[in-house]
Amino acid sequence: MISFCAIALLSSGVLYYSIGMENESETEPVSKSKKIKRVLTENEREKNMILQELKDLKKTYDEIILENKTMSFELIQERDKVIKLMTDLVASKGDQIAIDKYRDQVKSLQEKLAMVTVENVELKEQNVSIKRQNANIKEQRDITEVVLNESQKKNEGLKRDLQNTVEKFSKLEVSGTSIVTYRLKSSGDLIVTDKANKVGGINISFVIAKNEIAKPIDKTYYIQVMNSENLILGDDDMRTHQYKSLTYSMASNVRYENKMVRVSENIMGKNFAKGTYYVNIYDGENLVDESSFVLK
Structure with missing residues (x-):
């Protein structure tokens, strides 16, 4: 009986282990x-x-x-x-x-x-x-x-x-323009006269004032002499400047060296008409002085 039980327990243990x-x-x-x-x-x-x-x-x-x-x-x-x-x-x-x-x-x-x-x-x-x-x-x-x-x-x-x-x-100042009309004798002497039929020459002079600031320079002034009928006396040359043309009687070339200069020019002629004459001095196109005289 004991052996049977032991075998049974052993078998169940083996079975449980196998299943596990x-x-x-x-x-x-x-x-x-x-x-x-x-x-x-x-x-x-x-x-x-x-x-x-x-x-x-x-x-x-x-x-x-x-x-x-x-x-x-x-x-x-x-x-x-x-x-x-x-x-x-x-x-x-x-x-x-x-x-x-x-x-x-x-x-x-x-x-x-x-x-x-x-x-x-x-x-x-x-x-x-x-x-x-x-x-x-x-x-x-x-x-x-x-x-x-x-x-x-x-x-x-x-x-x-x-x-x-x-x-x-x-600027050079021009002033004191003066006019002397004269006749020239055969001896060379000048006789001042305002008689139109006797005048043989016109002396025009003007002064350039002293100016220490101005540089020494060669200047050209244009002298215009016009009778009462607006006719220009002299060579009747024309000079064109920047803005206008100027008809003049003669040109005056001057060397200026900071000292006063008196400029003197002569216009020669004959058979001058009676009446008033106008003298204009131009520096380029600028009128710098003017004067007039009468021939009888």
């Missing part, structure tokens, strides 16, 4: 499969997170490159590293070793971006400072230019005034 082992062998593959699936899902999620971080890095580099022309070459190189890493990450199997490697590389790129961002901010501040300095320089230059222009205009005005003053006071 069978159940354990059935549940173990299921649990391991879930674990592997969970790990793969976690790796995929981590891979996507890293990929998004890389996309954010690329976007940031794109923005900085647009803003910064000075560092553009270096920035483009760093952005290309990000793009290459994105390509490699997408093509990778996404196992834990690869994930850890890419995570380290992303961290390195993020640290580099932080440095670049600081440099970019510093460059922006420098650019703002340079622009401010340039604006100040331009403002100072504009102010200086205005002052110089005003000073130049003032100097030109003073120079013009001085030139006008010098020109005004250096």
Whole structure:
């Protein structure tokens, strides 16, 4: 009886162990499969997170490159590293070793971006400072230019005034025009007369006043003698000046050297008509003195 019971217990134990082992062998593959699936899902999620971080890095580099022309070459190189890493990450199997490697590389790129961002901010501040300095320089230059222009205009005005003053006071003054009509005797003596039928010559004289400011110069004065019928006596030459033509009786060439000069000229003729005669002295086209005389 005892032996039968022992055999029964032993058999039931063996049966229970066999069933337990069978159940354990059935549940173990299921649990391991879930674990592997969970790990793969976690790796995929981590891979996507890293990929998004890389996309954010690329976007940031794109923005900085647009803003910064000075560092553009270096920035483009760093952005290309990000793009290459994105390509490699997408093509990778996404196992834990690869994930850890890419995570380290992303961290390195993020640290580099932080440095670049600081440099970019510093460059922006420098650019703002340079622009401010340039604006100040331009403002100072504009102010200086205005002052110089005003000073130049003032100097030109003073120079013009001085030139006008010098020109005004250096002009040669002609005055004291006098006329003597005469007849010339065979002996050579001159007899003053105002008888028209006896006059053989007209002496015209005038004075150029002393002027110490005026420069020594060779001058030409034009003498015009006109009768009451507006006929010009003498050679009846014509001289064209800038604005008008002048018909004159004769020209008188004078050398002026800062001293008073008396100019004397003679117009010879005969058969003068009775009446009033007008004498005009011209400096170029400008009338500088005039007088008249009467023949009876």
